[in-house]
Amino acid sequence: MTLMEIKNLSIQYNQQLALHNFNLTIQKNKIIAVVGESGSGKSTLIHGIMGLLPNNGEVIQGEILYDGKNLLKNNYFQWRKTRGNKIALVFQDASTYFNPKRKIGKQFIESILSHRNVSREEAYTMACQALEDMYLPSAERVMDSYAFQLSGGMKQRTAMAMAMVMKPDILLADEPTSALDVTIQAQVVKLMMKQREETAAAIVIVTHNMGVASYMADEIVVMKNGVIVEHGSKDQIIYNPKHPYTQKLLLAVPELEDDSIV
Numbered sequence: 001m002t003l004m005e006i007k008n009l010s011i012q013y014n015q016q017l018a019l020h021n022f023n024l025t026i027q028k029n030k031i032i033a034v035v036g037e038s039g040s041g042k043s044t045l046i047h048g049i050m051g052l053l054p055n056n057g058e059v060i061q062g063e064i065l066y067d068g069k070n071l072l073k074n075n076y077f078q079w080r081k082t083r084g085n086k087i088a089l090v091f092q093d094a095s096t097y098f099n100p101k102r103k104i105g106k107q108f109i110e111s112i113l114s115h116r117n118v119s120r121e122e123a124y125t126m127a128c129q130a131l132e133d134m135y136l137p138s139a140e141r142v143m144d145s146y147a148f149q150l151s152g153g154m155k156q157r158t159a160m161a162m163a164m165v166m167k168p169d170i171l172l173a174d175e176p177t178s179a180l181d182v183t184i185q186a187q188v189v190k191l192m193m194k195q196r197e198e199t200a201a202a203i204v205i206v207t208h209n210m211g212v213a214s215y216m217a218d219e220i221v222v223m224k225n226g227v228i229v230e231h232g233s234k235d236q237i238i239y240n241p242k243h244p245y246t247q248k249l250l251l252a253v254p255e256l257e258d259d260s261i262v
């Protein structure tokens with residue numbers, strides 16, 4: 001089932017194109033990895049889909065069709081309803097996600113209350129359940145902590161719990177593992193895959209790590225300088241890459257030989 005269709009999307013910063021004629025169909029229960037070197041437009045795509053482009057960023061053409069509507073026509077209130085609820089985002093550095101001066105629990109509960117009409121107690125229970133789903137050892141302790149008291153991996157899992165608690169249709173993940181060390185990366189990748197299994201959400205993961213892409217994705221989109229150079233099933237891209245740029249990216253990942261990539 002199609003959840004979102006991105007059609008001919010072009011985005012620029014200060015009159016400079018960063019994403020050009022981008023097309024993608026996002027299907028329920030599928031994981032799509034968007035790979036490419038730094039500056040290829042991956043984050044621009046994610047921010048465009050979330051309506052979170054910086055002030056100098058501008059959509060110059062295209063449509064993002066979701067639930068029968070073009071998200072790009074959303075007003076502020078419509079974005080607030082969609083964002084974090086139907087479409088959620090986790091990004092590279094979970095530290096920037098949390099307010100350092102407020103306990104995780106307060107932030108988590110407020111985030112739930114902004115989307116659901118439930119009591120604080122119910123929100124607390126929902127939050128703890130979401131943290132447990134991410135195999136955090138003590139949900140109550142996490143709720144009672146400040147972000148700086150958690151390790152990088154715990155913070156990332158907490159950010160994922162916050163993203164998944166609303167059971168979004170689409171989880172967008174912008175380099176969610178690159179700030180973590182390799183064993184923790186593996187845990188986070190596996191948790192994302194578990195979430196997909198349990199909720200049938202679509203996941204779009206931006207990564208420069210072909211190892212992560214090949215491990216978890218159903219489809220891979222390869223980007224360079226703001227355009228898609230190749231797009232296909234995981235097997236097509238990994239075992240039969242057509243474009244020299246894809247071949248180059250694959251060559252740069254010797255660990256692909258090895259199952260320990262993630």
Ligand SMILES: Nc1ncnc2c1ncn2[C@@H]1O[C@H](COP(=O)(O)OP(=O)(O)OP(=O)(O)O)[C@@H](O)[C@H]1O
Binds near residue numbers: 045057
């Ligand atoms: N806020 C901004 N203002 C101006 N130019 C920007 C801005 N953000 C990104 N760009 C430019 O847009 C292009 C795409 O950048 P983007 O961050 O989307 O790439 P990326 O593939 O996500 O890279 P990375 O892996 O380094 O995050 C680059 O040329 C970048 O310099």
